[in-house]
Amino acid sequence: MPYFILWLVLFVVLIAFIASNIVIVPQARAYVIERLGTYQGTWETGLHFKIPLFERVARKVTLKEQVVDFPPQPVITKDNVTMQIDTVVYFQVTDSKLFTYGIESPMAAIENLTATTLRNIIGDLELDQTLTSRDIINTKMRAILDEATDAWGIKVNRVELKNIIPPAAIQESMEKQMKAERERRESILVAEGKKQSAILVAEGEKESTVLRAEASRLAKIKEAEGEAEALLTVQKALADSLEMLNKAQPTDQIIRLKALEAFTKASDGKATKIIIPSEIQGLAGLASGLTEVMKSADQK
Numbered sequence: 001m002p003y004f005i006l007w008l009v010l011f012v013v014l015i016a017f018i019a020s021n022i023v024i025v026p027q028a029r030a031y032v033i034e035r036l037g038t039y040q041g042t043w044e045t046g047l048h049f050k051i052p053l054f055e056r057v058a059r060k061v062t063l064k065e066q067v068v069d070f071p072p073q074p075v076i077t078k079d080n081v082t083m084q085i086d087t088v089v090y091f092q093v094t095d096s097k098l099f100t101y102g103i104e105s106p107m108a109a110i111e112n113l114t115a116t117t118l119r120n121i122i123g124d125l126e127l128d129q130t131l132t133s134r135d136i137i138n139t140k141m142r143a144i145l146d147e148a149t150d151a152w153g154i155k156v157n158r159v160e161l162k163n164i165i166p167p168a169a170i171q172e173s174m175e176k177q178m179k180a181e182r183e184r185r186e187s188i189l190v191a192e193g194k195k196q197s198a199i200l201v202a203e204g205e206k207e208s209t210v211l212r213a214e215a216s217r218l219a220k221i222k223e224a225e226g227e228a229e230a231l232l233t234v235q236k237a238l239a240d241s242l243e244m245l246n247k248a249q250p251t252d253q254i255i256r257l258k259a260l261e262a263f264t265k266a267s268d269g270k271a272t273k274i275i276i277p278s279e280i281q282g283l284a285g286l287a288s289g290l291t292e293v294m295k296s297a298d299q300k
Contacts (some may be wrong), residue, residue: 021050023057030096032059042096061096065157068107072165073115075122077130084165085122087114089145090158098153106152110145114159117144127166134161 024047025031031043035055050056068091072084089110093099103109121140122130130137138159146156166174 017052021052023048023050028063030061030063030093031057032061032096032100034058039097039101059096059100061093061099063093063096065090065092068110069162070111070114072163073118075119077122077125077127079126081127081166081170083127083130083167083170084163085118086162087118087141088160088162089114089156090160091149091154091156093153094155095153098151100153102152106154109152110149110154113145113148114141117141127170131164131166134164137161 023031023043025043025045027045029045031048033040033043033050033055035051039058040055068089070087070089072086074082075085076082091110099106118137118141121137125133125137138161141159142156145159149156
């Protein structure tokens with residue numbers, strides 16, 4: 001019985017020893033292995049067995065893309081304006097061996113390299129360029145950092161300027177400038193609105209005047225057409241009457257009598273001067289004589 005317990009203990013110890021040397025590397029991770037203090041290899045995802053007492057896991061490296069937000073750094077622009085800028089760096093480990101043995105503290109190295117690179121780039125720009133050239137600054141920083149970190153097994157995918165904080169006096173001046181710009185745009189919009197309103201009113205008056213003139217023109221045309229039609233009707237009636245007279249073949253006495261009737265109408269008291277033809281004068285005398293004779297007969 002004591003031997004059985006001893007063997008059982010030895011078996012459990014052996015199983016535990018073997019299990020402790022079985023290494024399972026999870027997804028998106030890599031283990032750097034050293035044998036007797038020397039780099040042996042890099043284990044990828046899967047099941048691995050470590051030689052007891054001779055091999056050890058020197059470093060566990062994550063292969064995921066990582067994000068590091070560095071605190072604001074003081075930088076000076078070309079026109080001697082000091083501002084605070086904080087950056088965000090997106091990077092990924094591409095070589096676990098270089099990441100382990102290439103540099104002692106990769107994060108501190110990236111932070112310092114980011115700060116010095118940012119100072120160099122901003123030092124060549126003025127304040128206005130710094131505030132409006134984020135994309136250019138990001139691109140330059142990414143290229144410089146990516147080239148410098150190749151020796152550390154790190155790939156810099158992206159660099160972003162998170163915040164650009166100018167001095168308080170500059171911020172106040174910028175706010176005043178923005179307010180003045182907004183007021184200028186507002187004044188332009190108001191003036192533009194008044195201009196459009198005046199144009200619309202003028203166009204309306206113009207169209208109204210044109211319409212009134214057109215209406216007056218059409219009225220005059222209609223009036224002229226009416227007068228012309230009336231004149232044509234009178235002329236036609238006169239022509240018809242002359243034609244009828246010609247067809248009737250009137251005698252001289254009838255013509256003289258008609259002339260006398262026309263003279264009577266002409267002398268209704270409205271005309272100030274009347275010229276009497278000689279033929280009508282004779283007829284008038286004849287008519288006067290006839291009138292006297294008729295009166296004498298009545299007296300008798």
